[in-house]
Amino acid sequence: MSQVNTQQMGRLVAAGSIENLDEAVNALARLEALHIIDYDGSEDGFSLGSPNPSSEDVGKVLVRARSAASIISTDGPDNPVPQAPVRKSLSDELPSKIDELLQASSRIDDLENEISALEEEMGGLSMVAPLGIDIELLGGYDSVSSFVGTVTDTDAAAAAVGQGGILFQAKKGNQNIVAAFVRSEESQSTASSLESAGFESLALPEGSGSASERLEKASSARDVLVSEKNELMEKIAAWEKSNGEMLACGLEVLERDHDVLTAPVRIAVSEHAFVLDGWLVMGRADEVQKELKQVCLYTEVTPFEMEAGGGGHGHSDHDHHQEMPPIAFQDRNTSKPMELLTDAVGRPAYGRIDPTVFMLVTYPIFFGIMLGDMAYGLITMGLGIMLIQRSGTNEMLNLGGKFLMYIGVGTVVFGYLYAEFAGWEIFPHHGSNPAEALQFLYPAIDQGAYHVWSASFPLGIELAFPFHRVVMVSDHGNLEHLILLTIYLGVIHVFLGLIIGFRDIMLYGNGHGGVGFICAFFEKGVWMVLLVGGFLFAYGFLGPSDAEWMLMPGAVICVSATVMLMWTLYNYHGVPFPINIGLAPIEAVGMMPTVISYVRLFAVGVVGVKIAETGNEKLFSPMMDIISDGGQAWMIPVLFLGWLAVQFFAWGLGVFSPNIHAARLHFVEWMRQYYDSSGEEFRPFGLRSRFVEVD
Structure with missing residues (x-):
């Protein structure tokens, strides 16, 4: 297929x-x-x-293995290992080693609780120790009330206690610690007076004896516990180093076995x-x-055979609903990384077009149009290669690396077409820069010219090589030309989505019971007609004078399409009259911002270039001036690091922002013309292998 x-x-x-x-x-x-x-x-x-009886034993070991895996951090082996040694380890020493790890982890938890309790006790003891009073003497009297805490004004505290009481004072850092003892009948007035001294009560430690001695003993006990904890953590680190990969492999085998042994319950x-x-x-x-x-x-x-008009995952509110199979992608190699994008939206409904292969072409093109710089493309490709090399058995990381390679290639290609490197023009319109050294990569350009080749095409299309996207046309650039090209690209991309939607509805229906050519025409063909009419009208209105003849035909086509859209809303979507009459023009006008949205292909890229260009002008150029003049040499590393920071910021922004906008153009503007993301992922039952080979 x-x-x-x-x-x-x-x-x-x-x-x-x-x-x-x-x-x-x-x-x-x-x-x-x-x-x-x-x-x-x-x-x-x-x-x-019923599950296999041995599943209970496997489940017990699996629970312990999962607990152990949550304690340590391991990515498993870089390449799959044979199953035999893993099973031998599971039946031999690995379970006992797992128990050792769990015991060590449990002991660490206990130690942390004990250490926390001791530190809390030490906190209380350290506050009262400077007073030099035994702990049991700080409270617990029948006829005497005690107040132990901190104050902001010691003189006010002394006045609050008065001649009839006893006041002990001490300092701990910047804090004033007091212990006041007064007759019980004076406690209420003393408490009120102490408040004016900024009194804050301290929690008294339990027990008896000297607070200083207790504090020293608690500190020694804590040090012993901390030492034991550190030893156990070193033991766990050593365990992870020697047994981490085997644990990851054993866990995979146990999960496989458990899935197989419990499968009968399904x-x-x-x-x-x-x-x-x-x-x-x-x-x-x-x-x-x-x-x-x-x-x-x-x-x-x-x-499985689709019943016309009865397909689609969902729409269960209709009388006729066919149970749909899960969705399995075609076996792919080159385009497989783009499945990450398709899965991000959801798999297509059965029988519908899979956008993966289309995005293999269009996504790197859109990304390249925006970032379009050879230096940044090479960095992106380098990052992709690094991820691929480090992916090991992680398929997701491997696909992510290949995805970066694809968009990096697109960036290099368009960077070559734009003649841009690290924010510099290789053929600068004004001044000079280091990127001029790359002019040997291009055919010779005549003196005073800015293009190797340029040509004009119908509908105002202007193409050139190099295509100077950041320079105005009045200055021998192609900035305005790129704006127009992005709009045309939007028209083509949206029209392609409508064609796919037309095909899907004609063959499999619209999910509301309609199917066939007539249904497809009113559901998608009307939008194609509207898009063509809108294009003619816009070009006749905004284009050159010799294109004004397009104005009237375009308007007639748009009005006709809007009238047909009223029927579509009424007949295929159940929008009642007269709401459909008011809603159709609103829906029709919505096609305009959909197409104009593609101008972001120009705007996002130019913003990124200007960031890099600013760094080049404000940091790199002054640095080169200092190098040539020989003055203020200390500024050279500062300017160089600043320039590097701007370049990496421009690249980082260039990787994230164009990805966001390229994804939006595909997921929103394009896919909403046809895509049904209700497909369920095909998940075959089996012995999935990541770290351990399947016999």
Whole structure:
């Protein structure tokens, strides 16, 4: 099947003797080809299967292994390892080592609690120790009230206690600590007077004896506990270094085993038989049936066929709704990194066009148009290569690295077309710069000229090489030309989305029961007509005088499309009259900002260039002047570091901002013309391998 479609799916039903259930599950796990449909218990005579008895033992080890994995940090081996040594370790020393790790971690938790309690006690003791009074003497009297705390005004505190009381004073840093003792009948007035002295009560430590001695003992005890904790943490670090990779591998094997052993709970069983139900890719149907026939009495695979007008994941409110299969991407290599973008939106509904291959072409182009600088493209490619080299068994990181390579290539290509390097023009219109050294990469340009080649095309299209996007046309640049090109690119991109939507609705329906050419015309064809009419009207209105003839035909086409859109809203979307009459013009006008949104391809790029250009003018040029003049040499490293900071800021902004805007143009402006993201991901049951090979 074409790469622009997802894989054809089929429904597998298999039945066999209950004694062969475990063998059937093991076969499916090895094949990793069936998306199991969990049995819902709705059929008479069938119930959910029971997990394999050994799953309980595996589950216990798995829980401990997961706990251990949460304690340490390990990425696992860089390359998959054989399964045999991992299983040998699981049956031998790894469980006991896991227990050692868990015990050490548990002891650290206990130590942290004890240390926290001691530090809290030391905090209280350190406040009262300067008073030199034993702890039991600070309170607990029958006829005497005590006040222990801090004050801001010691003279006021002394006055509050008066002649009839006793006041002890001490200092701890900038704090004034007091202990006041008065007769119980004077406690209320003393408390009121102490408030004016800024009195704040201290929590008295429990126990007895000298606070200083207690503080010294608590400090010694804490030091012992901290030392023990540090030793255990070093032990855990050593454990991680020697056993971390094996733990990651063992955890993967245990999770595989647990999935297989508990899989029967997803399958319908009776007293004597079991029934498997699920989706598979038709390309593997024969392979799966051949394997299952060895353990099943009956197998059948039925290719899935869309019912016109009844498809779509969702729309369950309609009377007729077809159960849809999960979505499996085509087997890909080059375009596989772009699946990250498709999955970010959601997989396409079954039978609909898969945008992945389209984005392999358009996404790097859009990104390159915006960033368009050879230096930044090379840095982006370098980052991508680094991620690929460090990805190891991490497929997501590997795909991310390849994605950066793609957009980096697009940036280098457009940087070459723009003749830009690190914010400099390779063929500067004014002055000179270091990037002029790269002129050898280009064909010779005549003296006084700025382009190797330039040409004018219909509809005001101007192309040139190099294409000077940051220089006005009046100064022999192409800035205004790029603005116009981005609008035309928006028209083409949106029109492509409408064509895809037309095809999908004509073949599979609009999700509301409509299907066929007529439905597709009113759902998507009307928008195509509107887009063409709007283009003619806009060009006739804004273009040269010899294009004014387009004005009237464009207006007629737009009005006709708007009238047809009224019918679309009424007949296919249930918008009642007269609301549809008012809503249609509003919807029609919405096409204009959709197309104009593509001007961001120009605007975002120019902003990034100007940031880098500012750094070059304000930092790099003065640095070169100092180097040539020989004065204020101390400024050279300052200016150089500042220039590097601006360059990396411009590159970082250039990587994130164009990605955001390229994603918006694809996910919003383009995909909303056709895309149905209701597809469910195809998740085949099986022994997925990341760190450990599958036998």
